[in-house]
Amino acid sequence: METVVTVQHERLRRMATRLLVAAGAAEADALVVADHLVDANLSGHDSHGVGMLPQYLRAIRGGLVDPRAHAHVDDRGGAVLAVNGRKGFGQVVAREGIAAGMERARGLGVALVALRNASHIGRVGAYGEQAAAAGLVSIHFVNVVGHPPVVAPFRGADARFLTNPFCVALPPSKHEPAVVLDFATSIVALGKVRVALNRGERMGEGVLIDSQGRPTADPGVMYQEPRGAILPFGLHKGYGLALMCELLAGALGGGGTLSTVPFEKDRITNNMLSFIVDPQRLPGAGHFEEEVAAAIAYVKASPPADPSLPVLVAGEPEIASRTRRSVEGIPVERATWDELSASAESVGLRLEDG
Numbered sequence: 187m188e189t190v191v192t193v194q195h196e197r198l199r200r201m202a203t204r205l206l207v208a209a210g211a212a213e214a215d216a217l218v219v220a221d222h223l224v225d226a227n228l229s230g231h232d233s234h235g236v237g238m239l240p241q242y243l244r245a246i247r248g249g250l251v252d253p254r255a256h257a258h259v260d261d262r263g264g265a266v267l268a269v270n271g272r273k274g275f276g277q278v279v280a281r282e283g284i285a286a287g288m289e290r291a292r293g294l295g296v297a298l299v300a301l302r303n304a305s306h307i308g309r310v311g312a313y314g315e316q317a318a319a320a321g322l323v324s325i326h327f328v329n330v331v332g333h334p335p336v337v338a339p340f341r342g343a344d345a346r347f348l349t350n351p352f353c354v355a356l357p358p359s360k361h362e363p364a365v366v367l368d369f370a371t372s373i374v375a376l377g378k379v380r381v382a383l384n385r386g387e388r389m390g391e392g393v394l395i396d397s398q399g400r401p402t403a404d405p406g407v408m409y410q411e412p413r414g415a416i417l418p419f420g421l422h423k424g425y426g427l428a429l430m431c432e433l434l435a436g437a438l439g440g441g442g443t444l445s446t447v448p449f450e451k452d453r454i455t456n457n458m459l460s461f462i463v464d465p466q467r468l469p470g471a472g473h474f475e476e477e478v479a480a481a482i483a484y485v486k487a488s489p490p491a492d493p494s495l496p497v498l499v500a501g502e503p504e505i506a507s508r509t510r511r512s513v514e515g516i517p518v519e520r521a522t523w524d525e526l527s528a529s530a531e532s533v534g535l536r537l538e539d540g
Contacts, residue, residue: 208533230507233377271304295467302441311368314355332453340425343399371428384521
């Protein structure tokens with residue numbers, strides 16, 4: 187039996203939409219979530235793709251996700267918006283919150299959006315891309331609550347954080363695509379460990395520790411009790427940024443932190459604090475595109491240390507992956523495909539194999 191099933195993205199979109207509608211979602215919302223998940227796969231981020239669907243369906247059955255909920259936007263005056271996700275699909279309520287922030291930024295030049303109580307919002311870069319497509323700059327700090335911790339602090343021997351993503355996005359220009367920096371503050375996202383486990387692969391050195399705090403390459407330590415932990419990127423630097431995400435998104439945004447929000451099986455709740463800026467209001471507006479293009483050209487002119495690996499800019503690997511996978515199809519691990527098939531059966535559907 188093949189270990190990977192290759193599926194065209196159109197088929198995955200239809201499949202994901204059908205699963206979500208069968209689980210209780212309105213079709214329009216199911217399309218938003220399905221598009222987001224499949225776009226993550228197309229972008230090369232399988233950890234945030236359709237492999238999340240089994241967890242989403244379990245959360246719906248457990249009452250942890252309301253598949254019909256939409257964001258409630260509370261205008262706090264000036265540039266500030268507080269958005270309650272009401273346990274709705276994160277991809278739906280985060281998109282709605284960012285849209286409200288974009289409208290406020292167009293009027294005032296800047297907006298601050300504090301999203302709380304959103305189910306898993308998926309790939310954070312999608313919200314940077316949403317703002318960038320409208321010509322806006324955005325910065326996003328994200329934390330996760332309700333889920334057991336998986337990331338150790340610097341010098342720590344057990345987990346105290348989730349992967350707490352950080353994102354900055356700049357709009358595209360006539361000559362350059364959007365610059366989208368989006369990364370977990372852990373060395374890898376938990377979903378990438380799941381993908382490695384499903385593929386029967388080992389993790390690289392310096393990524394994981396076991397339950398005793400010892401280095402290991404076995405992804406299984408994250409899926410057994412007692413659990414191991416993922417390490418933060420960049421030692422104290424990644425740890426420091428993870429803590430800032432925890433405090434800004436969770437404490438300042440009002441959705442809580444891992445230290446105060448209890449864990450629940452199959453729960454993944456995100457809080458996100460987003461700054462959205464209209465670059466046309468700033469002194470560099472007149473030459474913004476030219477300056478960005480010049481800076482990118484200057485950086486990319488650096489001779490590559492490896493001729494086969496040229497210097498890239500944030501967002502380019504995702505563009506290349508989308509181009510390739512749109513034609514070649516999306517690889518889905520057999521274990522993930524089997525989980526999707528079981529999830530389909532749980533809502534009265536059946537997926538054709540292959």
